[in-house]
Amino acid sequence: MIIxxxxxxxxxxxxxxxxxxxxxxxxxxxxxxxFASSTSNFTQVINPGVLSVDIVDASYVTVGSPSVVFPATTxxxxxxxxxxxxxxxxxxxxxxxxxxxxxxWVMSIAGSATTALWTGTGSTYDFNDSTxxxxxxxxxxxxVGGQMTVDASVSTLAIGSCASCVTTxxxxxxxxxxxxxxxxxxxxxxxxxxxxxxxxxxxxxVSISQKIPAEQPAIADYALNMVVSIIAx
Amino acid sequence: MMLRRKKILLLLILISVFVxxxxxxxxxxxxxxxxxxxxxxxxxxxxxxxxxxxLEPKASKKDGLLVVNNTRDKKxxxxxxxxxxxxxxxxxxxxxxxxxxxxxxxxxxxxxxEVTLNAGTNTVVDFTITxxxxxxxxxxxxxxxxxxxxxxxxxxxxxxxxxTGVRVxxxxxxxxxxxxxxEKVDTTVKDNKIKSTVYVKSSGNVSIDTSVNITTxxxxxxxxxxxxxxxxxxxxxxxxxxxxxxxxxxxxxxxVISTISYDESASASIGINSPNPKKLISTSSDYVFIVPTIxxxxxxxxxxxxxxxxxxIFVKRLLFFQSVxxxxxxxxxxxxxxxxxxxxxxxxxxxxxxxxxxxxEPYTLKNGMSLLVPPRIRNTEKxxxxxx
Numbered sequence: 001m002i003i004x005x006x007x008x009x010x011x012x013x014x015x016x017x018x019x020x021x022x023x024x025x026x027x028x029x030x031x032x033x034x035f036a037s038s039t040s041n042f043t044q045v046i047n048p049g050v051l052s053v054d055i056v057d058a059s060y061v062t063v064g065s066p067s068v069v070f071p072a073t074t075x076x077x078x079x080x081x082x083x084x085x086x087x088x089x090x091x092x093x094x095x096x097x098x099x100x101x102x103x104x105w106v107m108s109i110a111g112s113a114t115t116a117l118w119t120g121t122g123s124t125y126d127f128n129d130s131t132x133x134x135x136x137x138x139x140x141x142x143x144v145g146g147q148m149t150v151d152a153s154v155s156t157l158a159i160g161s162c163a164s165c166v167t168t169x170x171x172x173x174x175x176x177x178x179x180x181x182x183x184x185x186x187x188x189x190x191x192x193x194x195x196x197x198x199x200x201x202x203x204x205x206v207s208i209s210q211k212i213p214a215e216q217p218a219i220a221d222y223a224l225n226m227v228v229s230i231i232a233x
Numbered sequence: 234m235m236l237r238r239k240k241i242l243l244l245l246i247l248i249s250v251f252v253x254x255x256x257x258x259x260x261x262x263x264x265x266x267x268x269x270x271x272x273x274x275x276x277x278x279x280x281x282x283x284x285x286x287x288l289e290p291k292a293s294k295k296d297g298l299l300v301v302n303n304t305r306d307k308k309x310x311x312x313x314x315x316x317x318x319x320x321x322x323x324x325x326x327x328x329x330x331x332x333x334x335x336x337x338x339x340x341x342x343x344x345x346x347e348v349t350l351n352a353g354t355n356t357v358v359d360f361t362i363t364x365x366x367x368x369x370x371x372x373x374x375x376x377x378x379x380x381x382x383x384x385x386x387x388x389x390x391x392x393x394x395x396x397t398g399v400r401v402x403x404x405x406x407x408x409x410x411x412x413x414x415x416e417k418v419d420t421t422v423k424d425n426k427i428k429s430t431v432y433v434k435s436s437g438n439v440s441i442d443t444s445v446n447i448t449t450x451x452x453x454x455x456x457x458x459x460x461x462x463x464x465x466x467x468x469x470x471x472x473x474x475x476x477x478x479x480x481x482x483x484x485x486x487x488x489v490i491s492t493i494s495y496d497e498s499a500s501a502s503i504g505i506n507s508p509n510p511k512k513l514i515s516t517s518s519d520y521v522f523i524v525p526t527i528x529x530x531x532x533x534x535x536x537x538x539x540x541x542x543x544x545x546i547f548v549k550r551l552l553f554f555q556s557v558x559x560x561x562x563x564x565x566x567x568x569x570x571x572x573x574x575x576x577x578x579x580x581x582x583x584x585x586x587x588x589x590x591x592x593x594e595p596y597t598l599k600n601g602m603s604l605l606v607p608p609r610i611r612n613t614e615k616x617x618x619x620x621x
Contacts, residue, residue, distance in 0.1 A: 047353055050301045051282070052265025053395050062304075068391035084390075096265050101282045103442075103504075104464070106324040112394070113331035150321075153475065169462055174430070174475050176321035184318055185326035190474070192462035208391070221389030229327055231376065231398035232269075232282035233465050 049098025051105055053230040056094040056202075060161060063091050068208060068226075075218040079135035079145075079211060086206040087155060093203040093228070094160060095189065097196070101232035104192045108185040109150060111178065112225035117142060118210075120219035125212060127224055128178035134211030140180050144213065150186040151175035151207040157189065160200030169195040175207075185229070193233070266308055267397030268379040271297030271357045279504030283400040284377075288364040290405070297357040298343070298377055298399065302350035309349045309382040312358055314341035317374035317400070323433075323472030325465065327376035327398045337375025337401055340364060347382065362403065370407030371438025372468055372503075377401060402440065402503055409499045410437035413466060413514070418491045420518035427478040427521060429489045435466045440503065442466075443495040444511075447476055452486035452520060465503075466495075484525030490517040557589055561605040566598045579606045 055066035070084040086109075087093045095107060117124040125146035131138030134147025152173040159165045173187035188206060273280040286294055302308045313330050316338040320326035328338065343360040350356060360377070380396035416432035431445055447460035459478050466472050480487060492515040498507035525533065566575075572592065576583035587596055589605050598604070 047303050048269070048299060048301055048355060050265055050267030050269055050303065050397060052267045052303075052397050054265065055393065055395070066393045068393065070390055086391075098265075100267070100269055103279055103282060106320060106326065108320045108324070108326045110326070110329060113329050115331075171475050173320075173322055174473070183321050184328070184332075185320040187320040187322045187324050187326075190322065190324050190464070192464060194462050223389050223392060225392050225394065227329060227380075227394045227396060229378070229396050229398050231325055231327060231400055233325065233400070 049096075049100050051098075051100040051230055051232055052096050053107055053228055054094050054096075055091050057090050057092070060094065066091055070208075070210065073212065075216070076212075077215055079132075079214045081209050081211055083207065083209040085204075086150075086208050087202075087204040089204065093188070093206070094200065095203070095230060096160075096200045097191070097198065099198045101191075102193065102197045104190070104195060104233040105230055106187060106191070106233065107189040107228065107230045108173075108187050109226055109228050110185040112227055114180050114184050115141060116224060117144065118146065118222040118224045120217070120222040123217040123219050123222075125216055125222070127210065128180040128184070130177065130179045130182075134177070135213055137213075145211075146213055147177050147179075147211045149175060149177040149207075149209045149211075150188070151209075152186075152188045152203075154207050155188075155203055155205040157201060157203050160202050162196070162199045165196045165199035165201070167201060170201065188228070265397075266302050266304060266310060266379060266381060268298050268300045268312075268377070268399055270399065271299040277504040283402060283503075284362075285402050285404075285503050286362060287404045287406060288362070288368075290364050290368055291366055293361055293363040295359060295361050297359050298379075299355055299357055300348055300350065300379055301355040303353060305352045307349065307351050309347060311347055311378075311380045311382050312343050312345060313378055313380075314338045314343060314360075314401075315376050315378060317376055317467075319467065319470055322474065323467065323470045325374065325400060325467060327378060330378070330380075337362075337373050337403055340403070341375060341377060341401065343377070362401065364403065364405065368405045369438075370405050371409065372440055373403045373405065374440070374467070375401040375403070404439065404502065409439050409502075411439060411441050411495070411497045411499065411501065412436040413441060413443060413493060413495055413497075413512075415491060415493050415514045415516050416471065418489055418516055418518045420489050420521055422521050422523060425480075425524055427480055427487065427489060427523065429476045429478055429491070429518065431474045431476070431491045431493075432471060433464075433466055433474070433493055434471045435468055438468050440465045440467045441495050442503065443493050445474055446492040446494070447478065448490045448492070449478060449480065449487050450490055450517070456490075480523045482526040483529050484523045486520045486522050488518050488520045490515060557605065560608050561589070562608055563603045564606050566600060566602045566604055568600045570598055572596045572598055575604060575606065581607055 055063045057063055068084050068086045070082045073082045111127055117126055125144045126142060127146055127148040129138045129140055129145050129147055131145060135145055137143055137145045153175060155172055157167045157170060157172060159167060170189055170191040172189060176183055176186045269282055270280055270284055300310060315328040316334055316336040318326050318328045341360055341362050343358060345358050348356055376398040378396045378398045380394060414434045416434050419430040421428050442463055443466045444463050448456050448458045450456045460476050492513055494511040494513045496506050497512045498509045501507045572583045572586055576586050
């Protein structure tokens with residue numbers, strides 16, 4: 001009675017009639033189900049899962065523009081090495097396998113092209129020239145030296161949010177340097193068919209060191225684009 | 234008028250909330266973007282995650298790529314094919330979008346190079362793969378990759394992009410050679426753990442799914458299996474696999490035995506084994522020493538000290554008995570003798586005489602029996618020393 005009084009006060013009779021009709025129609029949908037069957041018709045849509053890799057923060061939220069920042073270094077007359085870390089507590093490398101790669105998978109890192117270069121304003125150096133351990137230019141098409149070494153063996157692999165998962169049967173790649181045409185991709189993780197079919201893992205502390213040729217011009221913000229790939233075996 | 238519209242709107246919102254609260258339709262998602270074969274072969278489970286084709290020269294085949302956006306945002310995804318390449322350890326990897334395509338990457342023609350998917354949706358993108366006129370017999374590999382389309386970053390350092398690849402393995406009919414060799418097993422000790430690297434070389438023209446088994450063996454022959462994994466060894470590649478091998482806290486000398494097993498029958502292929510037994514090849518490393526943990530180290534030290542003490546006592550007694558045999562002399566026991574008087578006469582403990590001569594309680598001596606006693610000269614010297 002109170003509800004009827006309130007509704008009458010709020011609406012005109014014609015509007016109230018329309019609302020009542022709509023309400024009855026909606027309610028009839030549920031009542032129909034209830035009378036048609038003694039069980040409810042639950043529906044779930046499970047989207048197909050795919051193997052994926054991403055960079056996430058500690059709360060597993062994707063990091064917008066992930067990068068590996070090297071510490072600033074100063075101009076040097078000699079060839080020098082600068083070292084950084086790929087995968088940190090705030091930018092974790094995060095792998096998910098939702099039953100999409102039962103025979104294992106490989107995660108690797110590569111330059112965006114074999115001919116890619118560290119590029120600053122008007123100056124470049126290489127990431128995959130092995131001549132003199134990256135200190136001088138070799139026989140490749142460019143005219144700059146420089147070489148990057150990636151060492152996943154020193155990294156820490158841990159399970160992600162899947163508490164029942166394990167890291168066994170996932171091996172870390174060993175220290176390798178990019179060599180154009182020979183080693184264009186470097187393995188970070190190699191999961192076998194015995195690894196968890198459904199699981200997620202996080203990787204931190206991959207060492208990345210870069211040989212910077214002697215007398216490299218002091219320009220802020222040398223940049224290089226790299227691609228992390230994950231592929232089912 | 235306005236007030237009435239607001240009221241109607243409010244009521245509609247209430248109805249919507251009411252309806253949605255009773256909705257029993259919901260979706261599960263597991264994050265990420267990527268793709269996988271849209272039409273896997275039910276007879277080969279490997280086709281759920283990779284493409285496996287057999288193509289005669291110039292033959293074509295159509296298939297589909299299921300492209301998935303399981304994130305909570307709308308995404309535009311780049312789709313492209315590349316050649317495969319060897320990763321640093323011989324594993325499978327894909328070339329880059331910018332790299333020149335010379336192999337399987339060039340055989341694949343995708344119907345779309347870009348798709349935009351709403352959150353939690355997926356679509357199938359068809360593609361055609363066509364073998365060239367004179368392809369090399371055996372297995373050729375390529376990739377189809379899914380990568381988010383993003384604007385390039387101008388910040389310093391390494392800017393990262395991420396992509397998911399689907400391997401495309403194409404077998405060109407002809408003689409299929411499946412030959413592997415276990416080149417060596419390198420073993421080092423780091424942080425008191427055995428780090429072992431197994432080198433497996435393929436001399437064939439197809440990839441071979443290979444089981445790599447690692448067993449540790451102590452110097453006493455105790456064996457423990459620590460690894461039994463399967464890896465695809467790509468054609469013509471030297472593959473290396475690194476293992477951190479846990480060793481008992483007890484430490485000691487250990488070696489690593491590596492065994493590979495694979496199907497060498499030409500009728501085997503990716504995901505399909507022949508009925509023939511698998512070929513086994515084994516090799517072992519040199520022994521390496523693992524330092525025991527501090528608890529075991531303390532236990533070993535205590536054990537060694539105890540053994541040394543007991544050994545010392547044993548040796549001392551042995552030497553004493555040898556000296557008794559060599560230097561002590563036999564004397565006859567007379568009627569007036571007892572063990573104490575003889576001991577006093579020879580300046581030795583009566584218990585020692587009883588022990589050497591195996592005399593038991595009540596230590597009575599019989600007339601006419603003979604006793605071993607220390608030599609007289611030593612005895613006389615002792616008496617003289619005492620009196621002096």
